[in-house]
Amino acid sequence: MLNDALAELSAEERGATLELTVNNHPGVMSHICGLFSRRAYNLEGIVCLPQGDGATSRMWLRVNENAKLQQVMRQVEKLPDVLALVHHPAEHEIFSLVGRFTA
Amino acid sequence: MYEMTGARAIIGLLERQGIDTIAGIPGGANLPLYDALRDSRTIRHVLCRHEQGAGFLAQGIARSTGQAAVCFATSGPGATNILTAIADAYLDSIPLVCITGQVPTSLIGTDAFQEVDIYGLSIPITKHNYLVRSADDLLRILPEAFTLALSGRPGPVLIDVPKDIQTATIRFARWPEPGCRREVPAADGEAIAQAARLIDAAERPILCLGGGIIHGGASDLARELAEKCSLPTTMTLMGLGAMPADHPLALGMLGMHAARSTNMALQECDLFIAAGARFDDRATGKLVEFCPGAGIVHMDIDASEVSKLKTATVGLVGDVRHTLAALLPLVRRRSRGAWRHTTAMLRRMYPMTLPEATVPERPYGLILKVAELLDEEAVVVTDVGKHQMWTAQVYPFSRPRQLLTSGGLGTMGFGLPTAIGAALAMPQRPVVLFTGDGSLQMNLQELATAVEQRANVKILVMNNRSLGLVRQQQRLFYNERHIACDFQLDVDFCTIARGYGIPSFNAPAGCDLDSLLRQVFAVPGPCLVNVLVGREEEVYPMVPPGAANSEMLGGFYAERCTC
Structure with a gap:
């Protein structure tokens, strides 16, 4: 049943999360967001926090799974300031936690 | 222990990187950098007449040698002027390091005089870019910029350096290793x-x-x-x-x-x-x-x-x-x-050409005549337009880096400054530029740079007094509704060239092209030849934009084609 329901959702509507480890300095966010905006691909949500001593940050990007995602991921991986990229095929729980503030 | 200004460190790092030529234009925000450059014994500065010219001149060095080349521009308009050359390098994967001056750190974000966010503007057209926030970072950033520009798929890197970073004093024990191309292994x-x-x-x-x-x-x-x-x-x-x-x-x-x-x-x-x-x-x-x-x-x-x-x-x-x-x-x-x-x-x-199209009075004939008179040592530079496509179609290129052309971005104005850069990087090779009257006028001011640098560039203007490819598309796809493609003024390029002190020749129809070109190629230094080309000379075959490659229009023996 669940699978059938998911299949009914178009690929456009399925949420996914990209989890990035990045250098923490001004401009990194701009580099990453630019890869989406110049492909007319909306970022549905962004959570970003410094980690450890603050030299790096963890970033979660909520996106809709579509045909552009793979190309954007490959472009993200090419950025010198991106140290790691993990693709979660579902929405990450951090967004439901943050979602409390918008409820 | 070394102690020096940020500007001196930048010049020192560029010297250690092996850079011997920098193209650029000074201005308020990069004066400390130029002051430091004055003391360099190994770097020659090439003063251009427009920052876009400086960017393309550096591209001419990079494209002809495969090495990363460097260009300088000041903040604001200097930096925005050089962006087109950077975008061009990005689309054709050319290793370039562009160093721009920026207003002092304390003024960033205040709409200071000649302040523009060149870091933000250059994000989508560089492989990577930097806004230097501490002079100490220069020791890391400069070598890294060269490594990035040269490694993997090459490309341009921009470093924006606020004026106070250029004048700040730094101390360090050792120079860092110069940046270099990182080897990438074979595929799986x-x-x-x-x-x-x-x-x-x-x-x-x-x-x-x-x-x-x-x-x-x-x-x-x-x-x-x-x-x-x-x-x-x-x-x-x-x-x-x-x-x-x-x-x-x-x-x-x-x-x-x-x-x-x-x-x-x-x-x-x-x-x-x-x-x-x-x-x-x-x-x-x-x-x-x-x-x-x-x-x-x-x-x-x-x-x-x-x-x-x-x-x-x-x-x-x-x-x-x-x-x-x-x-x-x-x-x-x-x-x-x-x-x-x-x-x-x-x-x-379905041959590319026929004997009647290769007579010296026709575009293919001119290009083939030039090829006949030059050997494979020659570097061929084109601008963008009909002359570029005719050259790509028939010039018998025989070695890598023989053709320098703006492919991805298709930048009119690319040709002249790029040809000068190639001539400076390869002084032993003749450089010939095929250009059009439209393209040449987009960076015409660099004729001055060609003269000052005694660049051995032979400029062949294939002059159809129009924006030829625009005209062709209007003819083929807009029912011959021509607009804004024919120039009203018939510029006398020979007089212009003479004004810059460049020898020049008109090549009227029926002239002895062979002996004229022999004469032109025999004398070193810049020279311009203006060749009239009929407006009706089109580039064929042509696939309409967006159509399949099987839908070719025009060209020889088109009637034989059933596809």
């Missing part, structure tokens, strides 16, 4: 073996060599592969020269202005082997109809290019030189007589 071995099986099994394969073959220094190995497997070989605009034009397997350029025979052969092929090429729309035409039914082997150093536009049967991500070296022993030697006969027959039936 299993994928290479799979590609070898596909190549062995193919009956009608075509090899396509792109700019990556030239960047990767892989043209010799590509040629070995073509010869071992008898692969008819086409080249993209950026790949011209990767295989000599007179090689029996060479099919010339593919795409919008290819020879009919080349696009027709591609329609028939059962395996398309792209090496260092990125399936640009000008090369493929309508993608779904490109090489219908063919498998795709795609070699590229940039993983994001593989299957970006056309799904690869096998993707080979890695250094194309190493990949080809690993592939060569795995493929079977084959003669492919029937397929080679087919492509040879197509080439005989």
